Amino acid sequence: SKGGVMQLTRAQAEAWSRFGVNANAIAPGFFATPLTAPLAGDPARWQRMAARTMIGRNGELPDLAGTAVFLASRASDYITGQTIFVDGGFSAG
Numbered sequence: 250s251k252g253g254v255m256q257l258t259r260a261q262a263e264a265w266s267r268f269g270v271n272a273n274a275i276a277p278g279f280f281a282t283p284l285t286a287p288l289a290g291d292p293a294r295w296q297r298m299a300a301r302t303m304i305g306r307n308g309e310l311p312d313l314a315g316t317a318v319f320l321a322s323r324a325s326d327y328i329t330g331q332t333i334f335v336d337g338g339f340s341a342g
Contacts, residue, residue, distance in 0.1 A: 251276050255332045262330030271329040273320050278336025280308040303338025 254274050261272035279298045281289040289295050289307075299307045316335050319325055334340045 251332075258332055259330045266329045271325065273325070273328060273330070274332040275313060275316050275320070276332050276334045276336065276340070277313060278302065278308050278334070278339045280310060280313075282310075301339055301342070302336065303342060306337065308335065308337060 254276065258272050258274040265272055279285065279288070279302075288298065295307065299305060313335055316333055320328070320333070
C-alpha cells in the first residue's frame with residue numbers, strides 16, 4: 250500500500266504543484282495505534298519488529314510531529330512529490 254501512496258503523491262504533485270499546491274506524504278514505520286494494537290499487545294512480536302529497525306525501537310507518535318510540521322511549513326516550499334519515511338531506518342535496511 251505504501252507503493253500506491255507514493256505513486257498517488259507523485260501524481261498529485263504533478264497535477265497541482267504548478268498551482269502552488271505541494272503534495273508530499275509521510276510513510277510511518279511501526280507505531281502503537283488502535284490498528285496495530287494486536288501486534289503491540291504481543292511483547293515478543295513487538296520487540297521483533299523493533300529489532301528490524303536501525304534505531305532498535307518502534308515509533309512513538311511524537312516521532313511523526315517534526316516531519317509533519319516541516320512539511321506544513323514554508324521550509325518545505327520547494328519539496329513536492331516526495332514520500333518521507335519515518336520508520337527508524339526499517340526501509341533502508
